[in-house]
Amino acid sequence: MYDRKKLSAIASGRRRWQEDFAKRAAVANGERKKRYATISGEEILPLYTPDMTQDLDYSGELGFPGSYPFTRGVQATMYRGKVWTMRQFAGYGSAEDTNKRFRFLLSQGQTGLSTAFHFPTLMGYDSDSPRARGEVGVCGVAVDSLKDMEILFDRIPLDRITTSMTINGPAAMVFAMYLAAAEKQGAPFDRLSGTIQNDILKEYIAQHSWVFPPDPSMRIITDVLAYCTERVPKWNTISISGYHIREAGSTAVQELAFTLADGIAYVRAGIEAGIPVDRFAPRLSFFFNAHIDFFEEIAKYRAARRMWARIMRERFRAREEDSWKLRFHTQTAGCSLTAQQPMNNIVRVAVEALAGVLGGTQSLHTNSMDETLALPTEEAARIALRTQQILLEECGVANAIDPLGGSFFVERLTCEMEKKALEYIRKIDEMGGMVEAVKKGYPQREIADAAYAFQKRVDSGEFRIVGLNAYKGEEEQAIPLLRVDPGVEKRQIARTREVRRKRSARRAAAAVAALGDAARDPKENLMPRLVDAAREYVTLGEMCDALRETFGEYRDPGLF
């Protein structure tokens, strides 16, 4: 990219400068820190110069936005043409409570919906299961049957609003209910757009809401892929998620590597299931964390796009450009927020959101300042959404595409992250892919090690967190917290029991039996059976039980 002679002059200039720098620094009584590192522990040099990116080939490694390898963005016009979707994650209490919050957020300018389900739903239990005691509606919305889904999206036209649903173990079941609810609204399947997370590998690695063991879970995922390719072509069938991997304590490189390795496993499974790669690959999307180390995060998104484009084109021989594009949603890092001085979290979220925008995200969730204490209040959720609107409308950061491209520092970081992530992917390939690596507990152990190492840095004060181990206040700011109505559990159980009483017992039982048969026949696609069951108001727990009989359940190995 540059004149070699000039570069070597710059390199020696840098070395001379560094000697002077070190000398002057010593005279000035040392530096602020012994070692400078990213939050992930990667060393940061004092200065980056053009010679450090001399091997970068512009057309091969950066290219232009909207063209291979998409380092600078997946769309040719990026935010000039289409602003990222402001998609705030929401869900608590009953379907009515969450429907109210959805409509509030839409009235405030939010442009897409994102549903948080409560833990019993995430684990495939109905609200009246003994496993659900104390958890109904507490950490998300309770969805047991089509009835709840109808209420959740009441007066929200599903053919016009894109909806994301964060669910994995029972993703196919909840998606079937969504399709049945859309059908009742009169919205044709081929006009539905949105995302179902449906990323089970990440669950074993990090988030830990699963139902079945890895192999049958992979079958459910390929069934969803095949079904959507035919019937719901605008739907994003998997959101391959690094977010939770990072929240569990991974480094940025681990987040990047494990997420792409999960993606590789899904593409491989789809191809092995007989679906042509270019038919399903364009509908895979990604989900990354935006942690507090600004430049490391931007480099991570840029590296992710380039790596995925190469993986799809070179490893999987995808021919369509749309198959090469890594489109992603971003959420600011919940784990970066502090319970101490919670108002400071507004600032953290703004910085993290800015990294997402400068990194070229397609969709963004900004956390509320109170999320480390409870679910967001309406006020806190509004400020979080306003943060995105201020970034878009006032700061001018969405006007030029990939504004940090060409920064010696950012390009160098991008290349280093790519190199280190590829090393992880190579190790996982050697183990036989991510499904096998997960069974061995490999990513789980790597993340646990990183989490422990980081906690030591915080406890020792080497990594400073304002309000937590630095600048501690005497007086804590008290902020109002959302309390979920304790009556939700009782009302939700009553509703689910009423649904079971009112439906046709004969048709519901037939749908469950058909589902069980489909589970035993690996050649049959489960999705049509699940949609039939949803239409008959078969509950989530009943659907999962019908499959548990054949598939079994996954148990946590408890590694630490």
Next chain:
Amino acid sequence: MATAGRKKSGAAGRGKPVRKVRILIGKPGLDGHDRGAKIIARALRDAGVEVVYTGLHQTPEMIVNAAMQEDVDAIGLSVLSGAHEHLFPEVLKLLKKRKMDNVVLFGGGIIPDEDIPGLLRKGVDRVFTPGATMREIVDYVNGRISPRR
């Protein structure tokens, strides 16, 4: 269930069998956030405590059963789901029922300050909230928990 550092220490004093402090770290309820639980389990193990970790998604019954089988001196529960008001008292109730009242129960997680006095009144010994250091928890265990025989 993973167990670490389960070596019995040698007899000390006048033939009195002394063993290390044994702690069960449990994740009750359905939330999958085990980062804190695993970090604490490791920190305690590194500090010489015998640690039994239950793994995720345990019911109060499973936790108390494990505590009984492993003959632990204390149970540390980690709850981030907001279900602490149900889960902590349930474990205490079962401990009482099994006549295991001398097992100390402590915990942590996303627990609003205003809920803590109620939990302490019910018999939870100590509640750690976000920002607690590994050192604080290890010091608490060393200062508060001793082998029951």
